[in-house]
Amino acid sequence: MDGQARDETVESWLPSPGWTRLGVSIGLTLRWMLILAAFVMCLFAASSAGVLLFSLMMVVVFPVAVAAHELGHYIAARRHGMTVLLMRIGAVDIAPWGRGWKVRWKRYIHPLPAGYVYALPDPSRPYRVPMIVFALGGVTATLVFATLVALAVPFMPTETERALLTGCVAVLFLPVCNLFPGRDGYETDGPIAWRWWRHPPGEALMAPVFAKAKLLGGIPISKLETHDAEALMGDSITGVWYAVKRHQQCGEWGQVVEFGPRLEGLVPEHRFARSAYAETIDLIRSEIAFAAAVLHDDPALLPDAAALHRSDWGNSVLSPRCAAWFAYRAGDQETWRDAMAQTMRVAGRSVDRSLLVSERLIAGQLYGED
Numbered sequence: 001m002d003g004q005a006r007d008e009t010v011e012s013w014l015p016s017p018g019w020t021r022l023g024v025s026i027g028l029t030l031r032w033m034l035i036l037a038a039f040v041m042c043l044f045a046a047s048s049a050g051v052l053l054f055s056l057m058m059v060v061v062f063p064v065a066v067a068a069h070e071l072g073h074y075i076a077a078r079r080h081g082m083t084v085l086l087m088r089i090g091a092v093d094i095a096p097w098g099r100g101w102k103v104r105w106k107r108y109i110h111p112l113p114a115g116y117v118y119a120l121p122d123p124s125r126p127y128r129v130p131m132i133v134f135a136l137g138g139v140t141a142t143l144v145f146a147t148l149v150a151l152a153v154p155f156m157p158t159e160t161e162r163a164l165l166t167g168c169v170a171v172l173f174l175p176v177c178n179l180f181p182g183r184d185g186y187e188t189d190g191p192i193a194w195r196w197w198r199h200p201p202g203e204a205l206m207a208p209v210f211a212k213a214k215l216l217g218g219i220p221i222s223k224l225e226t227h228d229a230e231a232l233m234g235d236s237i238t239g240v241w242y243a244v245k246r247h248q249q250c251g252e253w254g255q256v257v258e259f260g261p262r263l264e265g266l267v268p269e270h271r272f273a274r275s276a277y278a279e280t281i282d283l284i285r286s287e288i289a290f291a292a293a294v295l296h297d298d299p300a301l302l303p304d305a306a307a308l309h310r311s312d313w314g315n316s317v318l319s320p321r322c323a324a325w326f327a328y329r330a331g332d333q334e335t336w337r338d339a340m341a342q343t344m345r346v347a348g349r350s351v352d353r354s355l356l357v358s359e360r361l362i363a364g365q366l367y368g369e370d
């Protein structure tokens with residue numbers, strides 16, 4: 001199949017240190033040239049107020065440049081059958097939700113790129129070319145958008161306006177620097193595209209990606225083939241998450257609770273790594289708390305309101321599921337039916353099509369119904 005490596009030894013390919021240093025140098029030089037061009041244009045347009053104008057330009061125009069760049073990645077992904085899970089622009093997270101989007105403002109302790117798009121390929125289709133196009137989609141959008149704006153420069157009525165628009169164009173071109181390696185350790189578009197062109201990852205590296213893509217396609221983890229499930233349930237925080245979901249779907253509440261100590265042992269010590277996994281850790285803790293409440297038939301063990309609130313973004317079904325179980329245990333059939341309907345309604349809006357199946361399996365274990 002297109003996109004599979006011929007040699008498993010290339011699945012962790014990285015540019016050589018020499019090429020990386022050269023690429024970083026070129027990228028930094030280009031970045032500072034564009035920034036300097038924008039600064040000079042601001043000085044020309046506003047003289048003594050040029051520094052303030054340049055600052056405003058970076059605050060206003062650079063987010064627009066990032067948004068256009070990430071939109072290019074998104075369009076490339078969707079046109080090639082990929083499933084987009086998240087798009088981040090600055091501190092704004094945007095995720096597909098039903099027929100629309102859900103949006104939040106979220107800042108993290110750990111450093112992140114100015115923007116990114118998280119998408120997975122369709123494992124049933126050739127994926128090498130789509131991954132190359134996806135990687136280069138952002139730079140392509142940047143070039144098209146910035147060029148169109150540049151074409152308007154000659155039509156500005158005054159030199160000041162032409163200088164200002166030229167400065168904006170320089171800022172809009174900044175994401176082109178993603179063609180070169182970054183010095184901050186983030187993988188950028190150019191090296192990613194080159195890897196997929198010349199050194200596509202091997203099957204072993206892609207196994208978790210394809211297994212997750214099958215989940216998105218509607219197969220719950222308890223119904224995945226053994227090798228796919230094992231690819232997801234490794235010795236990691238995300239591995240614990242998938243293992244917890246698998247045992248939940250099978251009604252194995254005791255096994256879910258037993259993952260508590262294992263999870264705590266995997267919590268990173270470094271504050272950046274801890275920040276990166278904080279939400280997933282909270283989600284797992286809340287699901288373990290739910291399993292403990294079911295196992296011991298004790299509503300007091302359910303996750304508290306603060307934990308449920310923290311789960312709303314990444315696991316929106318948890319709150320109504322807890323409400324449904326609480327009402328069922330109390331014999332309140334009407335509230336239970338309403339909460340169950342809400343649980344299924346929320347699950348049905350997720351881009352992860354296995355979530356609805358998962359919640360039906362969990363309901364079957366809890367209440368003896370599909």
